[in-house]
Amino acid sequence: MSALPTIFAAESQPDLPLHEQLVRTLRRAILAGHLPFNSRLPASRVLALDLGVSRSTVELAFSRLEAEGYVRRQVGVGSFVAIAARANKPVVRKTAAGLSQRGQMMVEAGACRDTKLPSFAFTAGQPDTTAFPRELWGKLTQQRWKKDGQTLMRYGDPQGLPELREAIAAYLAQSRGVACDAAQILVLTSSQQALQLIAQLLIDPDDTVWLEEPGYLGARNAMLSAGAKIIPVPVDHDGLNTDISSTLSPPKLIYSTPSHQYPLGITMSLPRRITLLAQAAQHNAWIIEDDYDSEFSYDQRPLPALQGLDQAGRVIYVGTFSKVLFPGLRIAYMVLPPDLMPAFTNARSAFDGHTPQLSQVVTADFMAQGHFAAHIRQMRLLYRSRRDLLVSCLQPLASQIQPININGGLQFAVEVTAGKESAWTAAGIAQGLALRPLSQFYLGAAKKEGWLLGYASLNNIQISSAVNTLTDLILKE
Numbered sequence: 001m002s003a004l005p006t007i008f009a010a011e012s013q014p015d016l017p018l019h020e021q022l023v024r025t026l027r028r029a030i031l032a033g034h035l036p037f038n039s040r041l042p043a044s045r046v047l048a049l050d051l052g053v054s055r056s057t058v059e060l061a062f063s064r065l066e067a068e069g070y071v072r073r074q075v076g077v078g079s080f081v082a083i084a085a086r087a088n089k090p091v092v093r094k095t096a097a098g099l100s101q102r103g104q105m106m107v108e109a110g111a112c113r114d115t116k117l118p119s120f121a122f123t124a125g126q127p128d129t130t131a132f133p134r135e136l137w138g139k140l141t142q143q144r145w146k147k148d149g150q151t152l153m154r155y156g157d158p159q160g161l162p163e164l165r166e167a168i169a170a171y172l173a174q175s176r177g178v179a180c181d182a183a184q185i186l187v188l189t190s191s192q193q194a195l196q197l198i199a200q201l202l203i204d205p206d207d208t209v210w211l212e213e214p215g216y217l218g219a220r221n222a223m224l225s226a227g228a229k230i231i232p233v234p235v236d237h238d239g240l241n242t243d244i245s246s247t248l249s250p251p252k253l254i255y256s257t258p259s260h261q262y263p264l265g266i267t268m269s270l271p272r273r274i275t276l277l278a279q280a281a282q283h284n285a286w287i288i289e290d291d292y293d294s295e296f297s298y299d300q301r302p303l304p305a306l307q308g309l310d311q312a313g314r315v316i317y318v319g320t321f322s323k324v325l326f327p328g329l330r331i332a333y334m335v336l337p338p339d340l341m342p343a344f345t346n347a348r349s350a351f352d353g354h355t356p357q358l359s360q361v362v363t364a365d366f367m368a369q370g371h372f373a374a375h376i377r378q379m380r381l382l383y384r385s386r387r388d389l390l391v392s393c394l395q396p397l398a399s400q401i402q403p404i405n406i407n408g409g410l411q412f413a414v415e416v417t418a419g420k421e422s423a424w425t426a427a428g429i430a431q432g433l434a435l436r437p438l439s440q441f442y443l444g445a446a447k448k449e450g451w452l453l454g455y456a457s458l459n460n461i462q463i464s465s466a467v468n469t470l471t472d473l474i475l476k477e
């Protein structure tokens with residue numbers, strides 16, 4: 001008898017039809033890694049006997065999983081798991097903790113920070129906090145505390161401080177071509193909070209979500225924790241491949257990073273943007289536009305946001321100060337179609353009230369007084385020089401690793417073109433390098449081998465010393 005009946009018995013949800021229970025159980029077991037990539041599922045006849053259900057129930061469940069991309073079936077050979085679970089995901093035992101089904105889904109989806117990686121070179125997504133004007137920030141904080149301390153100590157507007165929303169709306173209109181006013185801005189703690197709110201408010205269990213492949217784990221986790229059925233949509237040199245998406249089941253929601261695809265760094269082309277918007281309008285689906293680091297575009301002006309092209313009001317734009325200011329600040333925002341704002345403000349207030357008032361008002365001052373634009377300009381120059389240095393330091397390794405799409409951001413991806421990603425990753429981590437494998441960002445079986453190399457927070461000496469370590473371990477092989 002296979003291990004499946006045990007999983008099945010432990011997870012049974014008696015109020016659902018049997019084939020549906022089986023689909024959910026298998027999907028969850030695959031995503032949790034209990035059924036590894038390429039493992040063979042029992043024959044439907046055998047499984048039906050083991051479970052005491054009809055063979056057509058099992059057939060129905062297998063066909064559903066095949067249509068969703070979780071299972072590959074080969075006539076005369078068998079059924080196999082078609083996707084790999086996320087690497088490094090903790091194995092969750094269904095136990096004791098008494099978690100709700102939602103809680104269990106959330107824990108199984110995984111956390112967003114990989115605490116196992118060393119925190120030095122090449123951590124991705126880190127701005128240089130040593131280059132931040134801390135004294136100026138401290139002065140602005142003191143001024144506001146002195147002037148408005150009493151008000152700032154009280155409860156604030158769950159939608160966000162009006163001054164900050166005004167400043168964000170003006171910045172987005174001018175720099176990102178976003179069409180919005182302050183009434184459409186919801187100030188949050190993080191983009192992650194935005195993704196969770198969207199998942200909780202717009203996604204029901206089993207709703208289809210298209211996710212870029214490879215894609216951002218924070219988005220994947222948020223959607224999985226709401227029970228979404230994720231369909232990975234491959235990206236190519238023009239971004240999310242809308243030719244492929246046009247053949248997929250209609251989505252309720254699409255997650256995308258059009259300015260600077262995460263993790264591959266591609267800019268989505270204009271024709272693709274227009275097609276994606278048309279597909280969203282056709283299916284009445286929402287698009288999340290995660291514009292996390294477009295300010296750092298080094299070789300050309302970034303394309304304006306997708307949101308500004310949207311005629312149908314389907315785009316939810318998400319931005320963050322984690323990269324342009326500093327991640328410990330914990331301020332991000334979303335731009336919502338007006339109809340959604342009451343529900344989102346309500347939910348935000350129900351989850352955690354609001355973002356701290358003092359940091360909101362200081363951020364608003366920092367923006368209104370021109371420091372924000374100046375800081376971005378300076379950081380763009382600094383990070384560009386670090387990008388250039390990293391590219392040139394990697395030259396001697398050109399026959400083993402190739403940078404891809406180096407035009408912007410705080411990191412770029414490199415592809416391992418000859419060699420062993422996993423062996424080098426382990427050796428690099430042992431030597432203190434935060435080598436984040438590209439394979440982690442894929443749901444399907446076809447993956448690029450390589451790493452995401454963060455450089456923005458490393459000074460020149462740190463960059464060359466980290467590349468020396470990497471070079472030693474690659475050339476030693």
Ligand SMILES: Cc1ncc(COP(=O)(O)O)c(C=O)c1O
Nearest residue numbers: 125190191192216262292320322
């Ligand atoms: C694609 C993407 N979105 C958003 C974020 C920022 O998230 P937060 O605002 O939650 O710090 C990151 C950070 O690494 C990211 O890579």
